[in-house]
Amino acid sequence: MTKAHDLKDKYGPWALVTGASSGIGEQFARQLARSDIHLLLVARRAERLESLARELRRRRGLQVEVVTADLSEADGPDRVVAAIGDRDLGLLVSNAGFGLKGDFAHLERARTEAMFNVNARAPMLLAHAVIPRLRARGRGGIIFTGSVEGEAPYPFSSAYAATKAFVHSLGMGLHGELAGSGIDVLVLAPGATDTDAITLQGFRRELMPNLMAPVEVAKQALRQLGRTPLHVPGPENRKYVNMMRRMPREKLIAFNAQTMSAALDASGRGQN
Numbered sequence: 001m002t003k004a005h006d007l008k009d010k011y012g013p014w015a016l017v018t019g020a021s022s023g024i025g026e027q028f029a030r031q032l033a034r035s036d037i038h039l040l041l042v043a044r045r046a047e048r049l050e051s052l053a054r055e056l057r058r059r060r061g062l063q064v065e066v067v068t069a070d071l072s073e074a075d076g077p078d079r080v081v082a083a084i085g086d087r088d089l090g091l092l093v094s095n096a097g098f099g100l101k102g103d104f105a106h107l108e109r110a111r112t113e114a115m116f117n118v119n120a121r122a123p124m125l126l127a128h129a130v131i132p133r134l135r136a137r138g139r140g141g142i143i144f145t146g147s148v149e150g151e152a153p154y155p156f157s158s159a160y161a162a163t164k165a166f167v168h169s170l171g172m173g174l175h176g177e178l179a180g181s182g183i184d185v186l187v188l189a190p191g192a193t194d195t196d197a198i199t200l201q202g203f204r205r206e207l208m209p210n211l212m213a214p215v216e217v218a219k220q221a222l223r224q225l226g227r228t229p230l231h232v233p234g235p236e237n238r239k240y241v242n243m244m245r246r247m248p249r250e251k252l253i254a255f256n257a258q259t260m261s262a263a264l265d266a267s268g269r270g271q272n
C-alpha cells in the first residue's frame, strides 16, 4: 500500500482537490499536505479555503493556492484548469459533489441540473484536461469520489445515484484505458460519512448508523490509489455493496426504495 510520505515521490509536487472547503475533500487536502504536496484547493466558499490554505502554509511551509469556482457553472471546470497554469500537477482529486433526495419529479430543475454538472460533468471535463498533462510527465493519479449509490439504482435518490454511476463508469473505464501509462485511477465509493452532506441532504445525523470519519475515508483512498479501480471504505459498506451485487435486480430496487424512504421518513423529510 502507498504510505502517506510516498505520495509525493510517486505522483509529484502538486495536487488539485475539488470540494476542499469541507468534509472528505478537506481531509484529502490535509492528508496530501502531510506528504508535503503543494495544493490547489477548489470550492465556492473562499473564506473556508483561505483559512485552510493559511493553516497548511503555516504548518507545512507549502504552497497552497485557493481557486474559487462554482463547478455547476458552464465555465467552472475551465476556470479550474486555467488556475493550474504551468504547475507540475501530478494528482487530481475530483471530489466536489452534493446530493438531492426525494421524489425525482419534485426536485427543483435548476438544482438537479447543478447536481449533474458538479457531480458528473465537472469530473469528466477536469479529467479530460488533466490526463494529457499527466501523460506528458509520464506519471500521475486521479481519484474520483463516487458513492455506494454509484453501484446500484436508488429510488428517491435516483438522479444523485445516476451522477455517481456516471463517475464510477468513467473512472473505472479510465483505470483500464490508462493501465500501463503510469497514471493511476481510483473510484472512491464512500457510504454514509460524517460530513455536512448528511444534513444538507435532509437526514438527521443522529439517526444515521455507521457514519465513517471523513479523515479515514480520505486516508483509505490515498492508500488504495494504484491498487484497485474501486474502493469502498469500511467493512459495513463493503458488506452492503457485496450484498447488493448478489441481489436480483427487481428485489434490489425494492430494497433500496424501502431503505431510502425509511431514512427520509425517519428524518421527517418524506419523499417530496
Ligand SMILES: NC(=O)c1ccc[n+]([C@@H]2O[C@H](COP(=O)([O-])OP(=O)(O)OC[C@H]3O[C@@H](n4cnc5c(N)ncnc54)[C@H](OP(=O)(O)O)[C@@H]3O)[C@@H](O)[C@H]2O)c1
Pocket (backbone or CB within 6 Å): 018, 019, 020, 021, 022, 023, 024, 025, 042, 043, 044, 045, 046, 069, 070, 071, 072, 073, 095, 096, 097, 098, 099, 118, 145, 146, 147, 148, 189, 190, 191, 192, 193, 194, 195, 196, 197, 198, 200, 214
Ligand atoms: N458524506 C457522505 O455520506 C457521502 C457518501 C458518499 C459520497 N459522498 C461524496 O463525497 C464528496 C464530498 O462530500 P462530503 O461528504 O465531504 O460533503 P461536504 O462536506 O458537503 O463537501 C462537499 C464539497 O463539495 C463542494 N461543492 C459543492 N457544490 C459545489 C459547486 N457548485 N462548486 C464547487 N464545489 C462545490 C463543497 O464546497 P462549497 O460548498 O464551498 O462550494 C464542499 O467542499 C461528494 O462528491 C459526495 O457526493 C459523500
